[in-house]
Amino acid sequence: MSEGIRQPAMAPPPVRIAEARADDPSAFLNEHFLRVWQTQMHDLPFVNPALQVEAIGFVRYSGDWLGVVVTPWFLNLFLLNGGGTLWGNIPAGQRRYLELPCGALQFIADDDPVIGPYQYCPLIAPVTGIANMSAARQAALDALRSAFAIPAKAAEPAPAAAAASEPPRRGFLRRLTGRRP
Secondary structure: OHHHOOOOOOOOOOOOOOOOOOOOOHHHHHHHHHHHHHHHHOOOOOOOOOOOOEEEEEEEEOOEEEEEEEOOOOEEEEEEOOOOOOOOOOOOOOEEEEEEOOEEEEEEEEEEOOOEEEEEEEEEOOOOOOOOHHHHHHHHHHHHHHHOOOOOOOOOOOOHHHHHHOOOHHHHHHHHHOOOO
16 A cells, blocks of 8 residues: 555655763864864865864853864864753754854754764855964854854834934925925
């Protein structure tokens, strides 16, 4: 009976449940992406040899790990499962919006055989325009500061009296054309 049921040509990959990390993932991420750099990415034309691999500023936020990973081929904001409330298991390639103090940011799910499931928000790619590692670190720290910054409140609207003293649109246009209001 199931032979007649149409199957989608492209099914999403199965969701692999991410294990919660208790410890800061910086050293683990540094090790992993350094290995990727040395074995797979080092001779590609879009890499920036002035940059190195470095995980920067990983902190717990809502119980999960957020920080920036700099490599010679990207600068991304990473989210890793820390057992908190921010993480959600979704299939690799799927996108989701996460509410951070700065507002909603779009993260993309990925699943690496070595580091497991993670989600990232692309910040800069390609990184060929970044002059050196110092500039990359500064960009990473600026991104983290921005992600955790609460946006300024919108300016208060003008008082009603000031708004009433302005001519209505039709009167304004009549004055422009030389007609009386």
